Amino acid sequence: MTDTLAPGKPAKLIIDGKAVDAASGETFTTWNPATEEPICEVAKAGPEDANRAVQAARAAYDSGPWGRMRPAERQRLLWKLGDLILEHADEIGRLETLDNGKPIFESRQIDAPMVANCFHYFSGWATKLTGDTVPVNPAFFTYTLREPLGVVGAIIPWNFPMIMVGWKAAPALAAGNCVVLKPAQETPLTAVRIGELALEAGLPPGVLNILPGPGSSVGAALVKHPGVDKITFTGSTEVGKQIMRDCADTVKKVTLELGGKSPNIVFADADLDAAVRGAYNGIFYGKGEVCAAGSRLLVEKSIHDEFLAKLVERAQKVQPADPLDPKTRLGALVNESQMKKVLGYVETGVSEGATIAAGGKRRPVNGKGWFVEATVLSGVSNSMRVAQEEIFGPVLAVIPFDGVDDAVTKANDIFYGLASGVWTRDVKKAHLVARRLAAGTVWINTYNFYDPGMPFGGVKGSGFGRDLGADSVREYSQVKSVWTSIE
Ligand code: NAI
Ligand code: MG
Numbered sequence: 197m198t199d200t201l202a203p204g205k206p207a208k209l210i211i212d213g214k215a216v217d218a219a220s221g222e223t224f225t226t227w228n229p230a231t232e233e234p235i236c237e238v239a240k241a242g243p244e245d246a247n248r249a250v251q252a253a254r255a256a257y258d259s260g261p262w263g264r265m266r267p268a269e270r271q272r273l274l275w276k277l278g279d280l281i282l283e284h285a286d287e288i289g290r291l292e293t294l295d296n297g298k299p300i301f302e303s304r305q306i307d308a309p310m311v312a313n314c315f316h317y318f319s320g321w322a323t324k325l326t327g328d329t330v331p332v333n334p335a336f337f338t339y340t341l342r343e344p345l346g347v348v349g350a351i352i353p354w355n356f357p358m359i360m361v362g363w364k365a366a367p368a369l370a371a372g373n374c375v376v377l378k379p380a381q382e383t384p385l386t387a388v389r390i391g392e393l394a395l396e397a398g399l400p401p402g403v404l405n406i407l408p409g410p411g412s413s414v415g416a417a418l419v420k421h422p423g424v425d426k427i428t429f430t431g432s433t434e435v436g437k438q439i440m441r442d443c444a445d446t447v448k449k450v451t452l453e454l455g456g457k458s459p460n461i462v463f464a465d466a467d468l469d470a471a472v473r474g475a476y477n478g479i480f481y482g483k484g485e486v487c488a489a490g491s492r493l494l495v496e497k498s499i500h501d502e503f504l505a506k507l508v509e510r511a512q513k514v515q516p517a518d519p520l521d522p523k524t525r526l527g528a529l530v531n532e533s534q535m536k537k538v539l540g541y542v543e544t545g546v547s548e549g550a551t552i553a554a555g556g557k558r559r560p561v562n563g564k565g566w567f568v569e570a571t572v573l574s575g576v577s578n579s580m581r582v583a584q585e586e587i588f589g590p591v592l593a594v595i596p597f598d599g600v601d602d603a604v605t606k607a608n609d610i611f612y613g614l615a616s617g618v619w620t621r622d623v624k625k626a627h628l629v630a631r632r633l634a635a636g637t638v639w640i641n642t643y644n645f646y647d648p649g650m651p652f653g654g655v656k657g658s659g660f661g662r663d664l665g666a667d668s669v670r671e672y673s674q675v676k677s678v679w680t681s682i683e
Contacts, residue, residue, distance in 0.1 A: 206237035207384065209245055209408065210391035212252035213401025219244040226384055229297035230519050230528040230565040238384050241409035243417035249405035250423040253347040253374035256402030262374055271322040274370060277397040278315030281308065284393060288386050292358050293519045295383045297528030297566065298482060300520050307359050310646065311390070314362030317648035318370040321669045325371060337680040342673050344372035345449065346425035349418040351411070353431040354380035354530050355485040361390050363663045364428050365404060371672040376405045376424070378415050382530050384408030411435065422446050429453070430487065436659060451661030451671060453487065453653055455586045456614030458635065459607035460490030460643060464499045466619035470641065472506045478617060478643040480514065480570050483527055484590040488615035490643055492583055493594045494603055500596045504553060508572055511554040516567035528565040529589055535566040538589030545573045545582035578606045600629060608634045613656035617643045
């Protein structure tokens with residue numbers, strides 16, 4: 197397999213085991229948000245390519261090797277892909293940083309190992325998906341089979357381009373499905389590279405297809421295609437709603453992860469230094485372009501001013517810098533429009549009556565790039581737009597509260613329900629508050645931790661279904677009931 201990402205060559209689509217051009221012959225440019233320069237051309241998939249990829253996936257599933265393969269062999273191949281991702285972690289990490297603007301510290305040290313972990317962890321599930329024998333009636337032998345769904349379409353966003361390949365493809369493949377994955381147009385490169393490594397690992401043609409291209413054409417075609425059994429989506433609320441509507445026509449299963457505005461709650465009895473670090477990492481990790489970002493910081497009134505001062509001091513110390521420098525902790529936002537959206541929200545906050553306590557401005561690095569300072573807005577009330585809407589950038593809204601009931605009321609008074617954080621030394625309070633929070637994840641005295649074994653997903657407007665964990669494997673499989681008359 198030749199590396200389609202060799203310098204000067206356009207990145208291609210991966211369809212049916214081959215790196216190919218788009219049927220239309222069209223390409224698009226992917227950009228480096230830190231330098232505003234083009235990285236390379238990428239084949240631009242369209243509806244015809246969606247159709248080709250779905251047919252290849254169907255063939256691999258319905259009549260090809262994947263559907264008939266022993267689970268232990270599937271396990272071996274997925275494990276091997278995990279190994280190959282680790283071996284190529286430097287290369288993949290660098291590609292991710294060039295394409296997305298996130299610090300190399302994150303893409304090399306955290307994201308690449310996480311993708312490998314996903315393939316390693318989920319490979320083990322291939323051999324552990326069992327049905328039941330059910331004691332219904334002595335006249336029957338009755339049992340269930342746990343079977344794959346068939347072909348899964350995965351549509352992923354630009355904020356964690358390689359991690360999302362692991363989160364979506366690893367459990368779907370482990371459960372025995374074939375996958376057609378569409379990366380975001382802003383950040384296609386690591387998905388294409390992982391698609392190549394999958395072929396190197398020995399995944400048969402058609403099992404994992406990668407289609408970079410626009411959501412409105414190739415993405416929508418995948419969602420509407422009758423040969424696709426399920427769509428798993430992470431991205432914006434608006435597109436998620438459209439996908440759910442489009443899935444209705446072919447009665448497709450759908451999983452949606454639609455972001456959030458997650459409350460990170462600091463009680464007065466918390467370890468304040470640890471909570472400052474947690475509040476900081478909760479919003480500024482990944483430039484705040486993180487669906488689970490702790491973007492609403494709820495601080496108990498009695499410690500509010502002291503806590504804000506410590507947090508502001510820390511935020512002012514960290515300036516955006518070259519994402520390829522291993523010391524950098526704040527990179528460039530993914531593109532100009534995201535930067536404008538984020539800066540627009542800072543203005544909105546000020547016009548609503550909030551105060552900029554730290555940051556608030558664009559700050560180019562070497563005169564270039566879509567960098568924004570680590571920004572803290574204080575004096576925010578929970579009803580303001582900057583408290584209710586997903587900004588998706590390094591902007592934190594600080595909201596005071598008074599006691600447990602007020603904290604829980606404010607935390608839950610929102611459309612979203614993805615994640616949440618609780619900082620306290622009181623064990624009872626921590627777990628009682630965890631039960632009362634309407635969120636798919638609660639972090640207690642920590643924030644932003646993930647593991648392939650722990651399910652992740654939302655409630656309320658943040659969507660439904662789960663990535664990761666045993667739950668995700670169940671969502672990529674279904675039960676069949678078998679009745680045998682033995683009389
Ligand atoms: P988006 O929701 O448009 O993109 C996510 C994925 O969906 C991409 O692969 C895109 O090509 C695809 N897509 C778009 N329209 C589609 C359609 N009609 N059918 C099928 N697939 C389609 O997100 P976008 O525009 O990149 O970002 C807009 C805002 O969404 C951000 O500012 C942020 O607030 C939020 N967002 C949230 C994410 C999360 O993880 N919750 C991730 C990315 C964005
Ligand atoms: Mg890019």
